[in-house]
Amino acid sequence: MSELATQIRPRRRxxxxxxxxxxxLQPTEPLAAPSADVLLEARNITKSYRRNRxxxxxxxxxxxxxxxxxITAIVGQSGSGKSTLLHLLGTLDIPDSxxxxxxxxxxxxxxxxxRDRFRNQKLGMIFQFYHLLPxxxxxQNVLLPMMIQAGFWGYLKNRTAFRQRAQQLLQRVGLEHRxxxxxxxxxxxxxxxxxxxxxxxxxxxxxxxxxxxGNLDQQTGKRILDLLxxxxxxxxxxxxxxxHDESIAAQCHSAVVLSNGTTRRP
Amino acid sequence: MYRWILCWRYLRxxxxxxxxxxxxxxxxxxxxxxxxxxxxxxxxxQQRMHGILSDVIIESRSAHGLExxxxxxxxxxxxxxxxxxxxxxxVHVPAMVSIDHRGETITRQINLIGIDVDSYAxxxxxxxxxxxxxxxxxxxxxxxxxGYAPARAHFPExxxxxxxxxxxxxxxxRQLREQYEREQQRNAMLREAIDQPPPPTVASETSPESMxxxxxxxxxxxxxxxxxxxxxxxxxxxxVESSSEPHSSPVRPVAASSEQQPSxxxxxVDTLTPRVDAVATxxxxxxxxxxxxFQQHEGVVLGISIASTRYRDAAGQVTDYYYARPGDDVMITxxxxxxxxxxxxxxxxxxxxxxxxMSEYDATFAFVPLEKLQRYRGMSADAVTSIQLRLREGADxxxxxxxxxRAFPLETMVQVSxxxxxxGPLLAAVQMETTILNILLFLIIAVAGFGILATFFMIVIxxxxxxxxxxxxxxxxxxxxxxxxxxxxxxxxxxxxVGAVAGLAFVARINSIADLLEVATGQEVFDPTVYYFDxxxxxxxxxxxxxxxxxxxxxxxxxxxLPAMRAARMHPVKALRYE
Ligand SMILES: Nc1ncnc2c1ncn2[C@@H]1O[C@H](COP(=O)(O)OP(=O)(O)OP(=O)(O)O)[C@@H](O)[C@H]1O
Ligand SMILES: [Mg+2]
Numbered sequence: 001m002s003e004l005a006t007q008i009r010p011r012r013r014x015x016x017x018x019x020x021x022x023x024x025l026q027p028t029e030p031l032a033a034p035s036a037d038v039l040l041e042a043r044n045i046t047k048s049y050r051r052n053r054x055x056x057x058x059x060x061x062x063x064x065x066x067x068x069x070x071i072t073a074i075v076g077q078s079g080s081g082k083s084t085l086l087h088l089l090g091t092l093d094i095p096d097s098x099x100x101x102x103x104x105x106x107x108x109x110x111x112x113x114x115r116d117r118f119r120n121q122k123l124g125m126i127f128q129f130y131h132l133l134p135x136x137x138x139x140q141n142v143l144l145p146m147m148i149q150a151g152f153w154g155y156l157k158n159r160t161a162f163r164q165r166a167q168q169l170l171q172r173v174g175l176e177h178r179x180x181x182x183x184x185x186x187x188x189x190x191x192x193x194x195x196x197x198x199x200x201x202x203x204x205x206x207x208x209x210x211x212x213x214g215n216l217d218q219q220t221g222k223r224i225l226d227l228l229x230x231x232x233x234x235x236x237x238x239x240x241x242x243x244h245d246e247s248i249a250a251q252c253h254s255a256v257v258l259s260n261g262t263t264r265r266p
Numbered sequence: 267m268y269r270w271i272l273c274w275r276y277l278r279x280x281x282x283x284x285x286x287x288x289x290x291x292x293x294x295x296x297x298x299x300x301x302x303x304x305x306x307x308x309x310x311x312q313q314r315m316h317g318i319l320s321d322v323i324i325e326s327r328s329a330h331g332l333e334x335x336x337x338x339x340x341x342x343x344x345x346x347x348x349x350x351x352x353x354x355x356x357v358h359v360p361a362m363v364s365i366d367h368r369g370e371t372i373t374r375q376i377n378l379i380g381i382d383v384d385s386y387a388x389x390x391x392x393x394x395x396x397x398x399x400x401x402x403x404x405x406x407x408x409x410x411x412x413g414y415a416p417a418r419a420h421f422p423e424x425x426x427x428x429x430x431x432x433x434x435x436x437x438x439x440r441q442l443r444e445q446y447e448r449e450q451q452r453n454a455m456l457r458e459a460i461d462q463p464p465p466p467t468v469a470s471e472t473s474p475e476s477m478x479x480x481x482x483x484x485x486x487x488x489x490x491x492x493x494x495x496x497x498x499x500x501x502x503x504x505x506v507e508s509s510s511e512p513h514s515s516p517v518r519p520v521a522a523s524s525e526q527q528p529s530x531x532x533x534x535v536d537t538l539t540p541r542v543d544a545v546a547t548x549x550x551x552x553x554x555x556x557x558x559x560f561q562q563h564e565g566v567v568l569g570i571s572i573a574s575t576r577y578r579d580a581a582g583q584v585t586d587y588y589y590a591r592p593g594d595d596v597m598i599t600x601x602x603x604x605x606x607x608x609x610x611x612x613x614x615x616x617x618x619x620x621x622x623x624m625s626e627y628d629a630t631f632a633f634v635p636l637e638k639l640q641r642y643r644g645m646s647a648d649a650v651t652s653i654q655l656r657l658r659e660g661a662d663x664x665x666x667x668x669x670x671x672r673a674f675p676l677e678t679m680v681q682v683s684x685x686x687x688x689x690g691p692l693l694a695a696v697q698m699e700t701t702i703l704n705i706l707l708f709l710i711i712a713v714a715g716f717g718i719l720a721t722f723f724m725i726v727i728x729x730x731x732x733x734x735x736x737x738x739x740x741x742x743x744x745x746x747x748x749x750x751x752x753x754x755x756x757x758x759x760x761x762x763x764v765g766a767v768a769g770l771a772f773v774a775r776i777n778s779i780a781d782l783l784e785v786a787t788g789q790e791v792f793d794p795t796v797y798y799f800d801x802x803x804x805x806x807x808x809x810x811x812x813x814x815x816x817x818x819x820x821x822x823x824x825x826x827x828l829p830a831m832r833a834a835r836m837h838p839v840k841a842l843r844y845e
Binding site: 116118140198 | 732737740741743843
């Protein structure tokens with residue numbers, strides 16, 4: 001676990017052997033050849049919500065892909081289904097049809113437990129409303145994924161390494177002076193930084209961000225974006241970012257527009 | 267890990283949940299207290315019953331009893347072997363006691379028990395419950411001079427001291443009455459002489475009122491005047507302690523003359539030389555020779571409730587009122603032995619009281635010497651009605667009973683039972699009461715469980731977002747569920763722990779708390795006129811406490827299962843959308 005503590009970069013370019021096996025991702029279908037360096041891909045997914053027997057289609061035959069080492073933006077109007085797509089990509093929900101691939105392996109049909117482990121180990125997520133647990137400090141919030149991953153004894157055994165890494169990450173996001181503050185004692189920007197640190201502690205391969213600046217003023221939002229850019233450039237972190245700000249999307253490596261339930265190039 | 271941290275955090279920040287375990291606390295405390303008190307009562311009662319009944323009882327149903335009992339005793343000794351610690355033989359008969367009190371006769375139904383003075387104490391705790399300290403060492407069935415119940419407040423004067431005064435007073439009365447009769451007679455004769463013509467009819471020889479005292483007006487041929495017996499009744503009913511004034515009053519010569527009666531050795535018989543032959547036992551010449559001032563009848567030990575009643579006086583003090591006391595004579599009526607029993611009336615002198623504090627026994631048991639009862643009943647000297655055994659501590663009573671049952675088949679009209687068999691219904695009733703109370707009180711904790719359930723549901727709903735966050739971070743459903751299960755466990759453990767400690771503290775001070783409540787409310791909490799205990803007996807069974815605590819924690823955990831399941835099933839996306 002010590003290399004975990006020193007190495008934030010979990011990057012793995014294509015060509016490297018996929019070690020997805022270590023989280024027991026069992027492909028249920030033969031590998032459908034993905035595009036050369038696509039890390040996360042959604043193929044023809046549909047998703048509809050049922051409201052009083054009425055089907056509300058949100059995504060229709062929607063495809064999406066994010067390439068390794070890039071920041072991919074998803075833009076669209078409010079209610080267009082951006083969050084829904086992101087949740088599907090993050091295995092928080094299951095599409096009605098279509099497939100989702102991560103690193104060439106299908107992930108949408110995994111068992112609940114496998115999806116839990118996938119989220120815990122391969123994926124980082126940040127949200128518009130930060131979603132920190134209010135009862136515990138920023139530092140403990142950052143440690144949460146490691147606590148979930150390692151279990152009681154595993155955590156106790158490796159807690160020095162985990163703590164060191166959490167401290168490093170909080171330093172990295174510029175929050176070293178707010179370690180033991182509760183979320184309620186932090187500003188929005190600080191909370192989002194803590195959320196980013198939490199998303200990164202398990203050295204994920206990809207970060208899914210749902211309007212990370214949506215709740216922040218322009219300056220603070222910009223600093224968060226700078227941080228994400230920095231993580232992408234220096235640590236090669238792959239990022240999928242939902243935003244409704246066209247100018248932010250324009251700065252990303254690539255962007256897709258979500259409208260009428262499908263994606264299109266801007 | 268996160269589970270425990272969150273659990274702990276929730277416990278620290280959600281005081282409302284603590285409020286929901288207050289009822290668990292109270293339930294556990296009540297259960298601990300109720301069990302301790304019930305167990306205390308049961309243990310006390312069992313100890314007393316056991317003390318009286320000994321371990322194994324062999325009873326004959328036959329009218330003649332168990333004949334040749336020494337042979338049976340030997341047989342039992344052989345059969346039971348080393349387990350036997352004590353064995354005694356008894357004669358048990360239903361009987362009636364009549365107590366003269368203030369000119370009225372009080373009758374009570376009793377169990378007359380003839381005991382073998384030498385061996386009865388080996389088997390039963392009998393002597394422990396007697397009032398006179400010397401009788402507690404060894405029962406003699408002879409009236410003591412005084413010194414009864416040194417520990418009891420307001421025990422009336424008893425023993426020879428009292429008996430002499432009473433007898434003297436009665437003698438005085440009798441003489442006064444005789445004198446009065448003589449006066450009357452003389453008056454009548456004078457009147458006769460004056461009026462000349464003799465009366466055609468003679469009044470009945472004895473009036474019913476005079477019968478009441480067993481006083482035969484010696485040569486009364488005169489008119490029985492209604493005013494005389496009434497006066498006598500009033501005199502008789504006056505407390506005999508106050509009869510010292512007649513001693514010093516005009517009739518002093520009478521008392522003096524009684525001392526000159528030819529029984530100087532009798533006056534010392536009572537305490538100095540306890541010679542049994544000094545006791546007038548022959549019913550035939552009793553009426554003529556018996557002098558209550560110096561002689562006693564055969565001794566009887568009465569259960570204290572037979573001759574007394576407990577009440578609360580005007581000042582609210584618990585007081586005993588005695589209809590008879592050591593030194594008084596009572597009449598006991600019991601059936602003779604044989605197939606066509608007759609009622610036998612025999613006078614006995616109360617020599618002591620028996621107070622086991624088991625109201626059933628205290629209100630019915632009367633003890634007399636075995637050989638006397640055998641003789642009065644016309645039984646042969648080697649016939650008894652029952653044999654009681656005391657076994658070694660830890661001996662298997664049921665096994666002994668079963669072997670003895672094989673030795674005494676039912677055809678011989680003999681019944682072998684253990685003390686538990688005899689008191690089975692009572693013990694079972696107490697047991698059932700305890701069980702029902704436990705069930706009811708556990709229902710209280712179950713109600714508390716529903717409180718926990720509702721509170722937890724609220725907390726789960728409040729924590730919907732957090733549950734979504736945890737799931738988005740990869741926490742599994744069971745992992746999230748275990749936060750709430752652990753929460754329930756901690757709360758239950760806390761409530762049950764505090765409840766148990768509070769309950770135990772309460773039990774330890776239950777009597778002072780009862781006193782305090784009494785002072786505060788003016789209501790008697792523990793009424794000694796109802797129970798024969800002076801204080802509330804308690805017994806804490808550690809296993810009971812453990813079970814109560816485990817049960818309460820179990821209920822708390824069970825109550826958190828549903829909310830936990832709900833948390834586990836919560837869809838992460840829905841949870842995250844929750845704002
Ligand atoms: N649980 C649900 N039940 C029914 N309809 C839902 C549910 N969740 C989302 N929807 C609907 O799906 C559509 C897409 O919602 P989604 O949150 O993905 O939009 P969005 O693009 O993220 O919007 P915003 O920019 O405001 O966050 C909305 O019209 C919403 O009403
Ligand atoms: Mg959204």
